[in-house]
Amino acid sequence: MSGPDDMIVVDARLETPFRAPEVASFVKASRTVIQIETDATPIKIDFHRYVALMEDATYSPNRLGVLGKDKATVVSAHPFNIGLPLDGMAFGFSEKILENRKIRLHYPRLNIHVEGAAICLYYAKGSAVFLRDILLGAFRARRMLGTGLPILVPDDLNDRQRAFLEVLGIGDKDLIPVPASGTVTVSKAFITSRSFARDVKVKVGPSWRNLRFLMEPEDTGAFNKTMQDRHGGGPKRRLYISRADASGRRILNENVIVDRLKRLGFERLVLAEMSVPEIVSAFANAEIILSPHGSGLTNILFSPPGAQVIEIDHPRSDFVAHGLSRALGQGFHIVGKVPDSARERASQVSQSPNPDEVVRVVKGAIDRLGPETV
Numbered sequence: 001m002s003g004p005d006d007m008i009v010v011d012a013r014l015e016t017p018f019r020a021p022e023v024a025s026f027v028k029a030s031r032t033v034i035q036i037e038t039d040a041t042p043i044k045i046d047f048h049r050y051v052a053l054m055e056d057a058t059y060s061p062n063r064l065g066v067l068g069k070d071k072a073t074v075v076s077a078h079p080f081n082i083g084l085p086l087d088g089m090a091f092g093f094s095e096k097i098l099e100n101r102k103i104r105l106h107y108p109r110l111n112i113h114v115e116g117a118a119i120c121l122y123y124a125k126g127s128a129v130f131l132r133d134i135l136l137g138a139f140r141a142r143r144m145l146g147t148g149l150p151i152l153v154p155d156d157l158n159d160r161q162r163a164f165l166e167v168l169g170i171g172d173k174d175l176i177p178v179p180a181s182g183t184v185t186v187s188k189a190f191i192t193s194r195s196f197a198r199d200v201k202v203k204v205g206p207s208w209r210n211l212r213f214l215m216e217p218e219d220t221g222a223f224n225k226t227m228q229d230r231h232g233g234g235p236k237r238r239l240y241i242s243r244a245d246a247s248g249r250r251i252l253n254e255n256v257i258v259d260r261l262k263r264l265g266f267e268r269l270v271l272a273e274m275s276v277p278e279i280v281s282a283f284a285n286a287e288i289i290l291s292p293h294g295s296g297l298t299n300i301l302f303s304p305p306g307a308q309v310i311e312i313d314h315p316r317s318d319f320v321a322h323g324l325s326r327a328l329g330q331g332f333h334i335v336g337k338v339p340d341s342a343r344e345r346a347s348q349v350s351q352s353p354n355p356d357e358v359v360r361v362v363k364g365a366i367d368r369l370g371p372e373t374v
Contacts, residue, residue, distance in 0.1 A: 008107040008183065011098055012067060012074040017052040018081045023068035024052040024191065028144045032218050036211055041204055047216050048079050050193045051144045057189035060107050061123045061154040061180055066191055067105065074105060077122075079193045079216055107183045117188035118176060119151045127160075128295035128320065132215075135164055135301075136195040139226075140219045142168075149190060154180030163276035167227070195220060198318060213323035220301070220327045227302045231284035238266040239282060241291035245272050248348030249314055251292050257355050261290070264362060271296050288365050290335075290358070292351070297321040305329035308365035312358070313338045315347040331368055335361050 017024040029050035036043045056069035065074035083101075098104060121137045123130070138151055151170065155177040165171075178184045193216070200211040240261050243250045251257065258268050266288075271279055283289070283302040291297050293314035300309055301324060308331040311321045315338050325332040336353045 006109055008109055010067060010071060010074075010105045010107065011102050012065070012072055012105055013101050014065070014076060014103050015073050015101075016076045016078050016081070017050065018048075019083065020068070020073050020075060023070060023073045024054045024066075024075045027051045027053050027190065030218065032216065034214065034217065036214075041209075043202055043204060043209065043211070045200075045202065045211075045214065046081060047197075047214065048081060048193055049140060049144075049216055049218055051141055052077075052191050054189045054191060055187065057120070057186050058107065058110070058183060059120045059152070059186055059189055060183040061121075061152065061178060063105070063107060063122075063183075065103075065105060066120060066189060067107070074103065075191065077191050077194050079195075079197055108179075108181055109183065110185060111182045112178055112184045114152065114176060114178070114184055114186045117149055117190065118186055119149050120186060120189045120191055121151065123154050123157075123180075126295060128298040130161055130164065131298045131301055132195055132320075134161070135168065136219060136223055137192045138165065138170060139168060139223045140192045140195070141190060143219065143222065144192075145190070148174060150174060150176045152176050152178050152184070152186070154178065156180040160276060167276065167280055196320075196323065212319035215323040215327035217327040220324075221329075224301060224303075224305070224328055227280065227284055228304055231280050231302065232304055234281065234285040236287045237282060237285050238264065238288045239286050239290065240266045240268045241289065241294070241296045242268050242270045243292050243294055243296075245270050246294070248350065249292060249294060249316065250350040251312065251353065252350050253352045253355065257353070257358055260355055260359055261362065264359070264366065266290070266362075271299070287369055288362070290362060291321075293317045293321075298324065300324055300328070300330065303328070303330065306369075307331070308333065308368060310335060310361055310365060312336055312351065312353050314351065315342050315344045315349065317343070318345065331365065333361050333365055 032047045034045045034047050058067035067074050119141045121134050153175045195216045197214045200214050201208050280302050283299045286303050288308045290310040292312045305328055309325045310333045312335045322332050335358050
């Protein structure tokens, strides 16, 4: 399909490797059955982890979909073996949803070809998605393939993102920069399943249950163990993660809360002021993490099983911290629970949580750590 001079417009069928094996063939895969306890009814979910190969694929770092060589199928890396709804969960960058499972994709015009094999990941904006998609995706690909294939990265990858990759031992020699705003063709593109699924709903009997955010446990746990082996084992720390440097979703009475937390052994951290090694070390040795809702909580990926995670709830919350802590075997607690009717993904409202409630929940978390930590 023709488009503006600087764009390629393609109407393609949205599929997954499960439904389009002729386009994306599994190289290695496994399945984990997750059992979720909701009320008195346990729910079992098949969560797939895999690396798939796409030959002569079309890829753009900032586009979720990878276009197959047939130019008629865009492949999603969704972890569930189901037909995808054509909505926000779709692994594709669409501006228009068409009939017959097709979506309209806009790719910047081709400007480079990568010969040979490379790992293709999705580079969304935001540090939280970088950790959940890029860091875990690179870890999964190398772990499952057992080889150090080069990884395509956008040429505007920043120093902080490079530092997080270096935590895995992935340096510049392992990376192939490609234009961030461009499109490449890759002879052999390896894509990995995503590590998470958002807004998961399952039917239990006659009704639907919202399981919120699910995290794939196998590679998430293996990643966490690797981080613990490398960076854990130090003195135990109790962290309060501040958003005082953020433009929204701040804690307005933070000084009052921090003053009371210090008496319980907490330290206040502003993550933007810390280096990546400092962040990894802090979270890898944390026994309690208290934070407003925000991307900083994604760093509990580095925290040990059994750590207690406390989130100050917010209308914007998408339950990412809950999904992460559940996958890692950490305790999870909420301060100032927001009713579902008041949730709004775009909200940036700042808050003043009740200091007495904060302290009560924190003391409960301390009790769960055991008497030797009190």
